Amino acid sequence: MKVTLIPGCNPGPYTGAGNNTYLLSGRKPALIDAATGEPGHLAALDAALAGAALSRVLVTHGHVDHAAGAPGLAARRPETAFFKAPWPECDGEYRVEWRPLTDGDVVDAGNGALRVLHTPGHAPDHVCFLDEEDGVLFCGDLLIQGGTVVVPGSYGGDLAAYLASLARVRELRPARVLPAHGPEIDDVAALVDEYVAHRRRRDDEILAALRQGHATQAAIVKVVYPDLVPELHGAAKESVLAHLRKLEAEGAVRRHDAVWEAL
Ligand SMILES: [Zn+2]
Known part of the structure; x- marks a missing residue:
């Protein structure tokens, strides 16, 4: 083709x-x-x-x-x-x-x-x-x-x-x-494996941030993405929310309105 x-x-x-x-x-x-x-x-x-x-x-x-x-x-x-x-x-x-x-x-x-x-x-x-x-x-x-x-x-x-x-x-x-x-x-397999490892690390970083008392999306973004340019803050917040939702479905975190808690 x-x-x-x-x-x-x-x-x-x-x-x-x-x-x-x-x-x-x-x-x-x-x-x-x-x-x-x-x-x-x-x-x-x-x-x-x-x-x-x-x-x-x-x-x-x-x-x-x-x-x-x-x-x-x-x-x-x-x-x-x-x-x-x-x-x-x-x-x-x-x-x-x-x-x-x-x-x-x-x-x-x-x-x-x-x-x-x-x-x-x-x-x-x-x-x-x-x-x-x-x-x-x-x-x-x-x-x-x-x-x-x-x-x-x-x-x-x-x-x-x-x-x-x-x-x-x-x-x-x-x-x-x-x-x-x-x-x-x-190399699609290598890239997928890299992505999966990256997401696992991000899960761990978010759980660690929650345990340190950073309990909102915005607070977690500051800890997990310390050097982010302002234009990408919105995207980082969205990404953190996606991780939190997945962790919630897995029973690892709980939500109270805008505040999240690690279980
Ligand atoms: Zn797109």
Whole structure:
């Protein structure tokens, strides 16, 4: 399958150098992720299509940097169909007619097909797309080479689900993994193992902070992320909440309104 990286041209604190979108060329040209509608993205997409019609846009999840470009693409390309897994609280923000994806679906893309893998955790609607013939996994925001993935506890994130999604993708042993941010993943099993170890350490740090009397999300963030730039404080708070919820489900902590207690 011919895959062309089309940069989203939307750099920022949450997107790094900007999003990666991928064009699969062939009979049914398909774009994986819509990015945000930056002129540079639209121009690069036009150039890569070289006059071909864009058959479909497959969105990995409803976060702004992956889906917000959809209405602009739809306005320019009435022939294009838009697909994503449903997230009812969020899907209405983007005024396109979404065709629903569910786990196990097989969608034509380029000259082949992609299998849909529901991989929630970073977002409830998150999916990866697997080209089973070539062993290429388009992993969206599940994995980032050289960084970790935010699990936003108050906005659809679920750490236990995220860890289960990581385990599922590790089992697949894909030959190539192309993410929505950063470079190609060079060793998916090693990266997943690193992520799992990182999350275990974070659980331990949060439990230790609670035992030292740092009992609110904000207090825990100060202890666990001492050198954080202010722009990323919100994300750190979300991540701490995701850990606390998982620890609560495991019976390791208890919540009283905004105050948490280790058991
Ligand atoms: Zn995301």
